[in-house]
Amino acid sequence: MRILLLNDRIDPTGGSQLLTRGISDGLAARGHETRILASDAGLDPADRPANASLCRGSLEGSKQTLLRTWNPSAAAALRREIASFRPDVVHVRAFLTQLSPSILPELAGVPALYHAVHHAAVCPTAKKLLPDGRICTFPAGSACKAHCLSVPAFAALMTQRALFRRSWHRFDAVLANSRCTADHLVRDGLGRGPGADEVRVVYNAVPATPARPPLSDPPRAVFVGRLSREKGVATLLHAWARVREEVPAAVLDLVGTGPLEAELEALAAATLGADAAVFHGRLPRPEAEAVATPAWVQAVPSTWDEPFGLVAAEAMMRGTAVVVPGHGGLAEVPEAGVSGLLAPAGDPEAWADALLTLLARRSRAEAMGRAARERATSRFTMDRLLDETEEVYNSIRRTEAAHRHA
Template sequence: MLFLHNHYRQPGGEDQVFAAEGELLEARGHRVSRYVMHNDRAAKMSRAGLLRTTIWNGAVYRELRALIRRERPQVAHFHNTFPLISPAAYYAARAEGVPVVQTLHNYRLLCTNALFFREGRVCEDCLGRKATWPGVAHACYRESRASSAAVAAMLASHRAAGTWSRAVDMYVALTGFARQKFVQGGLPAEKIATKPNFIEPDPGTGDGRGGYALFVGRLSREKGVETMLAAWERLRTRVPLKIVGDGPLAARVAEVAGRFREVAWLGRQPKDRVLDLMKEARALIFPSVWYEGFPMVIAEAYAVGLPVVASDLGSMSSLIDHGRTGLRFRPGDPEDLAVQIERISKRPEELARMRREARAEFEANYTAERNYEMLLEIYQAAAGQAEART
């Protein structure tokens, strides 16, 4: 297998999944070659040079053809090509007869900033357009019209060339909601499989005896932190809330924690400590107001048997089965969130059942073994697509 990834300047979830899936295959006897680039190089390039590279990196095309001839991988699996690897890499793999798989970690192929989020709200102004010019007008990428125009030019040129429909044999959407959006945006439905990320090693289950609700994430507007804090200000039942994370709204969180004895801000915590907190929690609060990709914290919650109370929006609508693995509430509505928290607090038998169902959801969909099976199925489908076009 050949794994390809363009690392961002700040490490994130995509980098973790790139590493985890490669290790998953190697642990089961597969040989995995890796081709990576880092965005630190982009800072040293001229604006014109970066634009050309983003659309077509000829050097990458040549390097990859040579690499593929040496390694002879069965599949080329891409995680991110933006901006330095470029879609030229798809064509290099195709020229050497290697099936192409692309994981859709974000909405880059449909949206200039890859998030469907602008000015504090969900935005689909560019969805389905041949060119994402609204994203340029609003400077959606790095708050720069010039940088946004470069992204829009790349997307438009490859849409016109048929790259997204013909040069990739299989796409991997992380949730059913994301798959629906990509189909709506023009990608061929028959080429989009749904496969979530996975948790390894299995952290084991908790018992929720701590009795508190838990938030884990960036303290920022898009994560719905204000909605959560407003809900706690409205609760009639005193439910302890522990908040893990840091970010732009840290001062607001600290202010609420100072006024309400049941709210505790713990700041950043290491992974093991977060899992321990999850095991003792009553519910995970996930009030995000944007679509999200695949929040690993939800899969981690399920792994320890922790129900999730989340916004009924985007990927959360796909991941949380209301009344079974958790509860959903109207996005941005603190009153409705407060109602769901009260429900969790007053129905212990229902909560116990949801804990069992959350763990069952993990075992059915988010283990390493299940992910390995799904990954091989996608590779086989990609090989079939590649064979059909030869």
């Protein structure tokens, strides 16, 4: 089968990009012929996959806003790829931050599926999060201008939304990386469209990694992610003050950078002892994994509706128990009470309780970590993702063939 994968970007820095590369490689290993079409935004030419074609992209504010509204370069590149590669299926992943709805008319007559990996189809910021930190429950429209967007950005992105919805019927199937993502699509009226069944959930995959060694003292928790407001790190630091009261030797490792780095370091200095929390900054993946591996628990205290939460699945694949919020795609990753614990976002006391459940009892952390690895190796592998995706490819190809012969 010839499969063309579309993704806004393909630089090896984000989850969507890395997973697109992984899907392409996995399909090729199964005997399929694959190509990738992405923008050149953020891409070092040395990191370009051999099977990737590129169109124009940008990470510069107003230029990106214009391109994500309508990107003629993306439409022309897709037209060329369809003519030369003649794909049996076009697998569209992220496309609303660079490639734009300009690609959709080019899909006429080609079996195509949309694989939602974030909330961009229902929210111009792709986060469904208000500036004050509340989860947004408003439909896209006037609320976006009132709360989140400048007037020029609002005009451009509402135009994008209209263009996207006008061509929604080009998709023969709709996938989402979690029930959370699927539910947002359905609530926005994108659960069904001409030729599209209800949204099917196909969970993300994470790389298979060796199981971590047995846990050792001191008890450690780790956070890996961006130090920004929606990641909820302030809640974690406030919770850690109580953790240290009950487990004085416990250490919190934080890996990542972001706009709140200085503020969070100051908060830690004011509320915790000198050795209670270690800010490691941004680390290359092998070094980040070396910091995370000894952890008894990985904390993912996000306050927004994370579409999935790769970092939690990666921890579980390692054999580390997780504590995640009780909402969004993250709540779907562990089995609550078995391979991880759920705690309400923004509630330091509840987070302290959950963390202490594991940090005060090594046997509990070990048992939950084993269960986490069992769940990850059965639910979040590339083989499982490819099996389910190939089923959809075959289904839409059969439907297309039936229509041609009707």
